[in-house]
Amino acid sequence: MSGRPTKIVCVGRNYREHARELQHEVPAYPLLFLKPPSALIASGESIVLPPASARVDFEAEIGVVIGRRMHHVGADQAPHFIRGFVCLNDVTARDLQKTDGQWARAKGFDTFCPVGPRVAEELDWRELEVYGRVNGEERQYGKASDMVFPIPMLLSYISGIMTLEPGDIVATGTPAGVGPLAPGDVVEVEVPGVGILSNPVRAYDE
Ligand code: MG
Secondary structure, eight states: OOOSSSSSSEEEOSSHHHHTTOOOOSSOEEEEEEGGGEEEOOOSEEEEEEETOOOOEEEEEEEEEEOOOBOOOOTTTGGGGGEEEEEOOOOEHHHHHHHHHHHHHHHHHHOOOOEEEEEEOOOOGOOOOEEEEEETTEEEEEGGGGGGGGGHHHHHHHHHSSSSSSTTTEOOOOOOOOEOOOOOEEEEETTTEEEEEEEEEEEEEE
16 A cells, blocks of 8 residues: 555445344435545554454455546546455444444454555455454455445545545455454454455553
8 A cells, every 4th residue: 555545435334234133224316424544554464452442343344546636537437547456344333433433433443444455556456355353264255246335436426525536445345244353353354356365353551
């Protein structure tokens, strides 16, 4: 990754089975939220569980890295603005997400956005898949073709709201199978063709 993105734009409930497991309807239009760039960590760095939360979940996702400034771009042209793809973990304090009503805290703690291990530039967005594993055990599997809103539509929609800058990251939603993390766990997100994003989990200790 080169430099820090100006923003990380995330999409909620973009796979039907995941919306169902959290007892939500699939939204009529993409449900967006932001993660702060200060939450970014690389592969190998630790996810730190904050004392404020009793339930921190992993969410394996396909991340899109923007290559050219996007402002009101149509879905047909959107793929030309993609630099490449990354593995992304949308780490979430599930209890705080429910109690706060909006998600800035639940999604925004330091270390809550592992991204890596590289930006893969040669892949076709239509063929992307994502796996989530905890301690080597597969927990999540999804593919881009199962998304409620496909990647070009997401990018077009977001670019009509906020200008996407080169290096900005779009997290495209997580498939079913999310679950809690505990100190000592190792969580992996794999996007075949990109690689494996691996992060140990530890308790906050000053
Ligand atoms: Mg997510």
